[in-house]
Amino acid sequence: MLTFVALASVLLLGIVPEQTEAIAIYTGWERHALLGSDIRLSCSFFSWRFTSDDVTFSWTYRPDGSRDSISAYVDNKGPFRDRVEFVGNPSKRDGSILIKNLDYNDNGTFTCDAKNPPDIVGRPSSVRLLVFETVPIQAGVITGAIIGVVLGLLVLIVVIYYLMRFLVARRVFSLSVSKHGKKKREGSQARQGPVPTADPTKVKAASSEKKKQESRKDKK
Numbered sequence: 705m706l707t708f709v710a711l712a713s714v715l716l717l718g719i720v721p722e723q724t725e726a727i728a729i730y731t732g733w734e735r736h737a738l739l740g741s742d743i744r745l746s747c748s749f750f751s752w753r754f755t756s757d758d759v760t761f762s763w764t765y766r767p768d769g770s771r772d773s774i775s776a777y778v779d780n781k782g783p784f785r786d787r788v789e790f791v792g793n794p795s796k797r798d799g800s801i802l803i804k805n806l807d808y809n810d811n812g813t814f815t816c817d818a819k820n821p822p823d824i825v826g827r828p829s830s831v832r833l834l835v836f837e838t839v840p841i842q843a844g845v846i847t848g849a850i851i852g853v854v855l856g857l858l859v860l861i862v863v864i865y866y867l868m869r870f871l872v873a874r875r876v877f878s879l880s881v882s883k884h885g886k887k888k889r890e891g892s893q894a895r896q897g898p899v900p901t902a903d904p905t906k907v908k909a910a911s912s913e914k915k916k917q918e919s920r921k922d923k924k
Contacts, residue, residue: 727751727826729818734832737806744791745831747799747816751823759820761792761799767812776801776814783809806835 728750737743747761763776765784774782787805792798799818803810810833817828 727818727820727823729816729826729829731814731816731829731831734834736834736836739806739808739835739837741806742802742804743806743833744800744802745814745816745833747792747801747818747829748797749799749818749820749826751797751820753820753823755795755797756821759794759797759818761790761794762817763799763801764815764817765812766815767809770812773815803833806833808835811835 729747730749731745731747735743735745745763747763764773765776766773776782776784776788784803787803789802789804790800791802792800797818797820799816813830813832815828815830818826
């Protein structure tokens with residue numbers, strides 16, 4: 705009985721295929737490009753296994769307003785004929801494609817799928833392409849500019865605040881020094897005593913004597 709169970713286990717292990725693991729695929733979220741220009745759409749993946757020699761990438765395209773998807777570069781046919789080139793490196797998990805001479809009809813969603821056997825289970829990743837005559841300013845740029853202006857104003861307010869504090873402190877210090885010097889002079893004068901005043905009687909006598917001397921000189 706034990707021999708039969710062992711043989712059955714060996715057979716089951718040989719029949720069950722090697723377990724696969726999930727693969728994570730990455731692309732951008734949205735790309736903007738100019739009419740008539742070229743653009744590179746990147747695609748990569750993460751897998752716990754080593755990169756297989758049989759790794760593959762595939763791209764599909766769904767135009768805006770359509771529910772159907774088509775292959776982006778199978779046999780170089782369809783709307784991207786002679787305009788799509790695979791520029792990735794599968795051995796480095798890079799499945800990028802290059803789309804040349806963009807047209808308004810290229811607006812749509814591009815979906816990348818990757819297989820790294822035995823990891824073949826994964827959710828494809830999509831990137832939306834928008835073609836413009838002039839590339840619009842993205843919301844992130846506007847938000848960054850607003851944040852920059854606000855930070856600049858805050859810095860300016862802080863500088864003005866500390867400058868005012870410095871000027872006020874300097875003024876208070878000057879007044880304090882001036883008041884201290886005045887008190888010091890008043891104290892010095894108080895220690896020296898009042899300035900002596902002249903005796904009016906002596907002043908009058910001296911003036912009379914001076915006049916008599918001048919009168920004698922005139923008589924001579």
